[in-house]
Amino acid sequence: MMPYLPHTEQDRNDILAEIGINSVSELYSDIPEEILLEDKLKLNDSLSELDIKKKMKELSDQNHDLTEYISFLGAGVYDHYIPSVVNHIISRSEFYTAYTPYQAEISQGYLQAIFEFQTMISELTGLQVANASVYDGASAAAEAALMSTSINRNRKQIVVSRSVNPESRKVIKTYCQAADLELVEVPLCDGKTNKQELADVVDEGTAGVIIQNPNFFGLLEDLSELSRPIKKAGAVFITAADPVALGLLEAPGNLGADIVVGEGQSLGNPQNFGGPHFGFFAVAEQYMRRLPGRVIGETEDKSGNRGFVMTLQTREQHIRRARATSNICSNQALNALAATVYLSLLGKKGLQTVAELSTKKAHYTAQKIEKLTDFKMTFSGPFFKEFAVSTKKDKTELNDYLHENNYLGGFDLQKEYPELQNSILLAVTEKRTIEEIEKLVSLLEAVK
Amino acid sequence: MSKENQLIFEKSREGKKGCSLPEDELSTMEIETLIPEKHLRQKEPELPEVSEVEVVRHFTALSHKNYGVDSGFYPLGSCTMKYNPKVNEDAAQYSGFSETHPHQPQKMVQGNLKLLYELEQKLVEITGMGRFSLQPAAGAQGELAGLMIIKKDLKNRGVSDQKTEIIVPDSAHGTNPASATMVGFEVREVESNERGLVDIGQLKELVGEKTAGIMLTNPNTLGLFEEDILKIAEIIHQAGGLLYYDGANLNPIMGKVRPGDMGFDIIHLNLHKTFSTPHGGGGPGSGPVGVTEELARYLPLPLVEKNEQRYVLDNDRPDSIGKVRSFYGNFGILIRAYSYLLAAGAEGLEQAAEDAVLNANYLKEKLKTEYDLPFDRICKHEFVLSGSRQKEQGVSTADIAKRLLDFHIHPPTMYFPLIVDEAIMVEPTETESKETLDHFVEVMNQISREAQTNPQKAQNAPHNMVVGRLDETEAARSPKLRWHPEQ
Ligand SMILES: Cc1ncc(COP(=O)(O)O)c(C=O)c1O
Numbered sequence: 027m028m029p030y031l032p033h034t035e036q037d038r039n040d041i042l043a044e045i046g047i048n049s050v051s052e053l054y055s056d057i058p059e060e061i062l063l064e065d066k067l068k069l070n071d072s073l074s075e076l077d078i079k080k081k082m083k084e085l086s087d088q089n090h091d092l093t094e095y096i097s098f099l100g101a102g103v104y105d106h107y108i109p110s111v112v113n114h115i116i117s118r119s120e121f122y123t124a125y126t127p128y129q130a131e132i133s134q135g136y137l138q139a140i141f142e143f144q145t146m147i148s149e150l151t152g153l154q155v156a157n158a159s160v161y162d163g164a165s166a167a168a169e170a171a172l173m174s175t176s177i178n179r180n181r182k183q184i185v186v187s188r189s190v191n192p193e194s195r196k197v198i199k200t201y202c203q204a205a206d207l208e209l210v211e212v213p214l215c216d217g218k219t220n221k222q223e224l225a226d227v228v229d230e231g232t233a234g235v236i237i238q239n240p241n242f243f244g245l246l247e248d249l250s251e252l253s254r255p256i257k258k259a260g261a262v263f264i265t266a267a268d269p270v271a272l273g274l275l276e277a278p279g280n281l282g283a284d285i286v287v288g289e290g291q292s293l294g295n296p297q298n299f300g301g302p303h304f305g306f307f308a309v310a311e312q313y314m315r316r317l318p319g320r321v322i323g324e325t326e327d328k329s330g331n332r333g334f335v336m337t338l339q340t341r342e343q344h345i346r347r348a349r350a351t352s353n354i355c356s357n358q359a360l361n362a363l364a365a366t367v368y369l370s371l372l373g374k375k376g377l378q379t380v381a382e383l384s385t386k387k388a389h390y391t392a393q394k395i396e397k398l399t400d401f402k403m404t405f406s407g408p409f410f411k412e413f414a415v416s417t418k419k420d421k422t423e424l425n426d427y428l429h430e431n432n433y434l435g436g437f438d439l440q441k442e443y444p445e446l447q448n449s450i451l452l453a454v455t456e457k458r459t460i461e462e463i464e465k466l467v468s469l470l471e472a473v474k
Numbered sequence: 475m476s477k478e479n480q481l482i483f484e485k486s487r488e489g490k491k492g493c494s495l496p497e498d499e500l501s502t503m504e505i506e507t508l509i510p511e512k513h514l515r516q517k518e519p520e521l522p523e524v525s526e527v528e529v530v531r532h533f534t535a536l537s538h539k540n541y542g543v544d545s546g547f548y549p550l551g552s553c554t555m556k557y558n559p560k561v562n563e564d565a566a567q568y569s570g571f572s573e574t575h576p577h578q579p580q581k582m583v584q585g586n587l588k589l590l591y592e593l594e595q596k597l598v599e600i601t602g603m604g605r606f607s608l609q610p611a612a613g614a615q616g617e618l619a620g621l622m623i624i625k626k627d628l629k630n631r632g633v634s635d636q637k638t639e640i641i642v643p644d645s646a647h648g649t650n651p652a653s654a655t656m657v658g659f660e661v662r663e664v665e666s667n668e669r670g671l672v673d674i675g676q677l678k679e680l681v682g683e684k685t686a687g688i689m690l691t692n693p694n695t696l697g698l699f700e701e702d703i704l705k706i707a708e709i710i711h712q713a714g715g716l717l718y719y720d721g722a723n724l725n726p727i728m729g730k731v732r733p734g735d736m737g738f739d740i741i742h743l744n745l746h747k748t749f750s751t752p753h754g755g756g757g758p759g760s761g762p763v764g765v766t767e768e769l770a771r772y773l774p775l776p777l778v779e780k781n782e783q784r785y786v787l788d789n790d791r792p793d794s795i796g797k798v799r800s801f802y803g804n805f806g807i808l809i810r811a812y813s814y815l816l817a818a819g820a821e822g823l824e825q826a827a828e829d830a831v832l833n834a835n836y837l838k839e840k841l842k843t844e845y846d847l848p849f850d851r852i853c854k855h856e857f858v859l860s861g862s863r864q865k866e867q868g869v870s871t872a873d874i875a876k877r878l879l880d881f882h883i884h885p886p887t888m889y890f891p892l893i894v895d896e897a898i899m900v901e902p903t904e905t906e907s908k909e910t911l912d913h914f915v916e917v918m919n920q921i922s923r924e925a926q927t928n929p930q931k932a933q934n935a936p937h938n939m940v941v942g943r944l945d946e947t948e949a950a951r952s953p954k955l956r957w958h959p960e961q
Contacts, residue, residue, distance in 0.1 A: 028817040030557050030750070031829055032907035038829070041836045041908065053831045053852055054730055056699045061735045067728075068599055072819035075561050082813055086570025088585030090578070093569045101577055102800070109493040111526060113567075115533040123542030123558050125550060125753035128887075130946070131939040132879050135540030136755045139533065142482050145956040149519035155955050158756070161611035164800040172656070193800035200774075200796035204622045204657045246513050274505070276515050289800075299586050300576030300801025301611070302758035314953065320756065325949035327942035332479055337949040343614070343648035344890065348661040353652035356612035356746065359756030370482050370529045371492035374521040379495050386500040389508050408509055425579070437577050460499045 027072055092297065094432060096462045098391075100412050100453020101242070101437035102163070102191050103300060104292045106270060106380065107457050108368070112294040115367045116360055126320070126356070130335040137334035140359065141322045143366040147306045150269055151286035152277025156308040158320040159362040160354060163289025164194040166305030167236055167266050168201035169318045169352055170285045173309075174234025174262035175207060176316050176351065177284075181233035181261075183208045187219040189241035190266060191289075192442040198236065207233070217243045217405030217414065225255040234262040234285075239278065240271055243451060244388070244412030245405055253282030269293050269306065269365075271410050273377030274385065285309050294368025295361050304358035304365065315341060318352030383456035384411035387463065391454050394467040401470065404439075404449045411455060414439060416448040419473055424450075427473040433466055482532050483957050486522035492529045520959055539940050540755070541884055547910050549837075551856045551887035551899025552647065552695060554725050554747030556826075559817065562750065562810035571809055576801040580786055587785030590802060591778045593812045597762060600823065601724070602734025603741055604767035607774040608760070609803040613722055616742025616761030617653035617689070622795040623740055623765060623772040624687050624716050625657050630793070633714065637686040640718075641710075643672055645696060645891040650689045650720060659686060666893055670696045670849040677709060685713045691720035692736065693727070693854035695891040695899070697834060707737025716740060724748045725903070726831045726855035729824030740765050749811035760807040774798050829904035830855040833911060837902055840915040844922040848894055856901035858894050869925035869932045871896040876943055877924075879936035881917045 033041075042048065054062070073081065097105045116122060120135065127133030140158045147156035160166045171184045184202055186195055188211050195211070202209040208231075212224045219237055228235060235256045239247040249265060256263045265283040270292045272278075278286045291303035309317060315338060323337035343350040369377065388411045395401050395415055404414035417424065421438055428435040436450035443449075454463070505514075524532070542548070548555035566572065574583050594606045610616040621640070628634040640654040641662050651661040662680050667673040671694070688710050692700045700706065710717055719733040719741035725748045733741050745751050746759035753759070765773060771793040779788045802808075818826065831854050838857040842850065846860040861871040869877075875885035887899040902911060924931050936943065 027825065028559075028819075028822040030559055030817070030905050031822075031825055032905065033829055033832075037908045038832060041832050045832075045835050045839050050828045050832065053828075053835060053854075056701050056852060057727075057731050058701065058704055061704070061731050063730060063732065063735075067820040067823065069596060069818075069820040069823070070816060072822045073816045075817070078561055078813055078816045079565065081816060082565035082809070083568060083570070085585040085589055086565075086568040088588065089570045089574050090582040091570045091573040092575060093573050097575065099575050099577055103576055105575075107495070109526075111492070111530055115530070115537075117563070118534070118537040119544035119558075120537040120540040120542050121755050122563075122752045123544045124540055124755040125548075125553055125555060126756040128550070129875060129879065129885055130944045131876065131936050131941055132541045132884060133539075133755075134940050135536035135538065138481070138539070139536050141955075142957070145481075145483065146519075146521060148956045149521060161615060161758075162800050165611070165615070165798070191800075193797070196775075196797040197799060200622065200798055201656075203796070204618070204625060206658050246509065248512075250512075272515075272519065274509070274515060275513055277519070280516070296572040296806075297575050298572050299574045299583065299805040300803075301799070302804040302806050304758075314955070321953075321955060323949040324954040325945045327944050329942055331941050333941040333944040335944050335946050335949050337946065337953055337955075339950070343652035345648070346652070347648045348651035348655045350648065350652040350655070353614045353618060353649045353656055354612070355614045355647075355649050356744075356753070356757040356759040358611070358754075358758045360752075360754035361758060363755065366482075367529065367533055369521050370524055370532070371526065372521070373486075373491050373523040374518045375523070376491055376493060376495060377521060378518070379498075382505050383496065383498060383500075385505060385508055386498070386503045389503065390500055408513065410509070429579075429582070434575070434578065456496055459496075 095434040096432060097434040098436055098452045098454060098466060099434045101451055102193055102289060103297050104453060104455055105457055106292050106455045108294050108296065109371050111371055112364050112367045116364050121363060122360055127336060130333065134333060137322050139363050139366050141324060141334050143362050144322060146366060146369045147308050150272040150277065151308040152279025153286055153308040154311040155314040156306060157317050158322055159357045159359060160305040160307050160319050161358060162301065162303050162305045163266065164197035166287035166307050167194045168198045170264040170287050171198055171202060171234055171236060172205060173316055174264060177262050177313060178233040181231055183210060183231045184234055185210045185212060185227055185232055186236040187212045188214050189219050189243060190236055190238040191242045194266065216407060217245050218247055218407060219252060221252065224252060228255050228259045228261055230259060232259055232261040234264050236264045236266065238266040240268055240410040243405060243414050244409040245407045246409065249278055249281035257282065270381050274381035290361065290365050293365035295364050302358055302361055304361035316351050317341060319354045319357055380456050384454060387458050388413060388454035391452065391463045395470060398471050404446065412451060412453040414449045414451050421450060424473050428469055431469055433469060481957050482522045482524060485524050485528055485532065488523055490523040490525050492524050492526040546882055547906060547914055548884040549886045549900045549902050550884060551901040552722060554901060554903055556750055556903040557905035558750055558752040559814060562813040565813045566806050566809040584785055587778050589809065589812055591780055591785050593808055596815050597743060597764060600728060601741060601764055602732030603764035605770040605773060606762045606764040607777060608762045608808055609774045609799050610742065610761040610763050611799050611804050612757060612759040613742055613744040613761040614649040614653060615798055616763040617649055618656060619763040619774055619798045620718050620740040620742055621653055621657040623769055626772050626795050627769060628686055636683055639684040640686055641680055641688040644893050645694055646689060647695060647720065647722065670698045671700050671702065672706060674702055674705060681709055681713045685715040687716040687718055689718040689720060691723045693723050696849055696858050697853035697856035698849060698851065699854055703736045722747055723855065726827050728827040729820060730827060739769060745807055745811040750814040751807045751810040758804045758807055760804045826904045833902040833904060833906060837900055837911055841918055844919045856899060858891065859898040860894050861896035861898050864922055864925040865896050867925040868929040871898055873932040873935065874921055876935035877921050877932040879939055883914060883917060
């Protein structure tokens with residue numbers, strides 16, 4: 027039996043006696059007999075801790091993980107370095123075994139940390155107000171779309187660029203369908219949002235427009251230029267950002283964005299097969315009362331001591347119920363805490379360095395690959411840490427060959443963009459060395 | 475500002491750094507030649523500059539100002555704050571799991587896919603549903619996915635224009651009505667009767683052509699089993715509606731009765747409640763959504779299938795509602811739930827359910843003398859007291875909560891469900907010993923007696939926390955939501 031149940035049989039009997047009943051089954055006597063289970067559940071027998079570890083290790087060993095591979099795979103989840111401190115802090119059980127800080131005075135640690143998190147996200151995005159996190163980057167974008175329809179009542183159209191991460195576009199689509207919103211995709215032009223098409227589709231019916239920068243292909247979108255037709259139509263300008271890029275690139279809030287969302291995994295969170303990660307969500311001040319999710323604010327006690335509480339709660343489901351700004355309750359607090367520790371360790375210079383190293387190494391990789399006869403850059407614009415290359419070689423063979431040599435190649439773009447049938451997307455972080463990059467290039471060259 | 479209250483930003487000094495990064499092997503490359511000036515940041519973000527030791531001390535100090543299940547009793551009703559087994563934490567950190575990328579070729583991540591597949595099977599067995607998607611990131615997102623499934627099914631049946639209403643009990647959690655609205659449904663509230671259960675008479679009046687479905691949790695948020703569940707299912711099904719089960723309260727009935735057998739069509743689970751995964755200080759959780767066989771075609775993409783000895787992701791499901799979250803959900807949390815189920819087995823789950831119910835009934839019996847108990851019956855995993863007697867003496871439920879902090883006990887859920895005045899919702903869970911429960915009873919009874927003799931004690935609580943009672947009203951009136959450099 028699992029050791030997490032402290033009662034002895036004696037305890038159980040004592041408790042039954044105190045309640046004044048003879049058996050536990052009396053506690054289930056209010057359940058209609060015809061649905062009470064007759065048989066035991068068909069599950070495994072209880073395992074000892076040692077056996078659990080063996081079994082879990084066995085399962086995890088059936089994966090090929092990235093400690094054995096040199097990874098150039100990104101497409102939304104990145105192999106950035108995570109300093110040891112991060113895991114040590116988030117493994118403190120006062121943090122990870124707590125829940126939502128409903129009782130502020132006994133939760134000051136977490137509340138302050140999230141207040142610091144909100145400040146950091148606000149600084150990175152250039153918008154005044156950030157919430158305490160949402161589930162992930164994709165649902166953050168979807169929530170932003172819904173929020174734009176609450177800002178622009180009566181407008182029923184959401185516009186999204188095809189250069190937005192396909193995972194996010196799928197989630198946006200699901201949310202929009204449920205909310206009976208029309209979703210329009212803006213086509214690509216050389217891997218970026220087609221400006222003319224964008225200007226053509228955005229009108230008085232458009233509630234919000236979603237642009238990602240750097241976009242899914244790593245390319246830099248011209249946010250201020252794109253913002254013009256959006257502002258003109260009175261639509262909400264939503265941008266999705268890579269938070270590491272924001273150590274180097276201009277804050278979207280300074281380029282016209284009304285809402286900035288993004289996937290926060292890169293900030294101190296392991297890749298974890300896609301989760302848990304977290305989504306961040308920042309808005310211009312005038313929209314703060316429309317935010318989804320928790321928000322932490324500073325206040326004082328009677329003696330004037332600084333303290334932190336959950337605030338603006340009248341937006342939320344537990345108070346506003348059917349008229350809440352969102353249904354979100356549990357968020358991704360621990361992942362946001364990891365990001366807060368990560369950003370504290372790196373500081374403004376460190377984050378910039380990570381962004382710059384990734385940029386330089388990505389460009390170095392691109393320059394080398396471009397020189398290979400069977401490869402060329404798919405697109406021409408400036409990019410950050412990720413880029414698409416097209417090849418005449420067979421992509422499956424290419425990726426298999428890389429695997430055999432313990433390299434993990436890029437994302438096959440054809441899966442999401444049928445027109446890019448010869449292209450793969452390569453991501454290069456600060457973790458890659460010149461030696462590894464050169465090896466990649468020679469493997470790409472060597473494959474038949 | 476005293477030093478121990480400083481924000482990390484206030485500890486910042488130019489030139490300090492908390493981690494070492496790899497050398498720049500490309501120092502001759504200039505960023506300005508790679509990225510056009512107009513894209514570059516004009517002003518550095520105000521991130522703190524602090525040394526590694528200072529960062530560690532800062533966050534360690536913050537952890538000391540926080541309280542988790544490992545710190546002590548945490549009877550937060552509806553949240554199932556059971557112990558989070560440490561072996562699960564270790565397993566989730568095996569690099570074989572944590573260092574895998576969601577876009578890796580499927581043949582490289584067979585262990586992950588197998589875990590997903592087997593976890594789904596286990597959840598199917600425990601709940602009596604047909605299939606599950608493990609994608610939703612929390613209970614509320616499971617609800618959202620479930621309601622999208624209802625909507626899609628109505629559409630396919632050609633009745634979506636007509637069936638526009640979701641019925642929700644007045645005792646329901648706030649996420650239920652909020653989720654229904656997000657999917658475009660109108661929310662109709664059904665009242666609870668004097669026994670704390672759905673009022674069947676009123677339900678019959680509410681149900682009609684417009685009924686798309688009902689959302690219930692059973693046992694409900696009062697901790698009471700909805701005895702008429704089969705009748706409710708019949709009423710809703712006859713009207714062409716579907717039954718949605720909010721699985722937040724599954725803990726006390728595992729191995730005893732299954733939502734699938736009660737007539738539910740769709741359900742979500744909260745793995746961070748029932749299956750012992752940590753609450754993370756607010757998340758991450760995980761909210762798998764399950765459905766009957768008939769509705770399985772609508773589940774979010776992708777599902778995991780087994781082909782002979784290989785596990786594959788099935789994205790070819792044309793009727794699916796799509797994706798509600800990227801990739802496969804909060805995978806790290808799924809690992810922990812799987813590991814918990816290995817420890818529990820069938821017997822452990824049932825024992826956990828029984829002990830949760832025993833503990834709740836024990837506390838209820840011990841506390842009902844000093845506190846009002848509006849629904850005095852056998853409960854399941856939790857029960858709801860009313861602090862209205864204490865309130866008359868000048869001690870509100872909020873005061874009781876703050877006074878509990880003085881004893882280093884996390885307060886129960888307060889002021890929920892909304893149908894009980896001065897509600898105090900207590901969920902001890904199965905992982906608490908009799909000694910802990912007895913101590914809680916003593917403290918609660920002391921607080922109640924104090925309300926008569928010395929109400930100020932509670933009114934001015936807490937007395938020994940790092941801060942006194944905080945002014946939430948002022949925080950909402952003039953929101954300060956971030957630090958500013960000039961502050
Ligand atoms: C009864 C009930 N339903 C739904 C939820 C929402 O779950 P989550 O916080 O995981 O989104 C909760 C959680 O607090 C709950 O107690």
